[in-house]
Amino acid sequence: MDRIKSYTLFAIKAVLSCAFLAAGGAKLYGVEMMVGTFEMIGLGQWFRYLTGVIEVGAAALLWVPGLRAIGAGALLVTMVGAIIAHLAVLGPSAMPAAVLGLLASAVLYAHRHEIGRTRA
Template sequence: MKYVSLGLRGLLTLAFVAAGGAKLAGVEMMVGTYDAIGVGQWFRYLTGALEVGAAILLWLPGKQVLAAALLGATMVGAVLAHLFILGPSAVPAVVLGLICIAVIYLHRDQIADPLGRATA
């Protein structure tokens, strides 16, 4: 399972560093997308920083669940934006969200119960 986790985290890292970097760099398509969403360009910067930051967190010991949860949350937002505002297919966001769920599952031992004991 170690290698499955490495592979999935590698895929997520490539996808989110590319997408987040494009948002932070102000790639024209990203600027247009966030104009269409209508919440302002500050949200593009926030999303880009979150994506790049969480992609880095994927590689820090004990932070995989946190990173995958943050990335998964951005994919929930992406799916909603595609379904209700943007129009094109939300399939890539759904696939990335499912990969995030798989990473959370593989690293579920990082999730503590309310009493502070690790769950298996």
């Protein structure tokens, strides 16, 4: 049973990493759709860059022992923001963000023992 949980967690982290490396990379690269999306949000393009850095950085943290909970938490908070942006400004297509948020929350739960742990 532990092996199944381990493989499942690995698969979830792999999916999250691929999704957020792609989405964050597109934001940082300045893909036209991302530029337009953040223009609609109205906070400026600096917010697109910030979101891209958070997504790419958090995806990497999912694989660093001791920092996996921080990475998952950052992705979860980012997806909560994405859901709010979709419902308030962009339109009702918040389901992908909700699914990614649920996956991030599963990783956060799995690594909850790392929260508050000090690194030596």
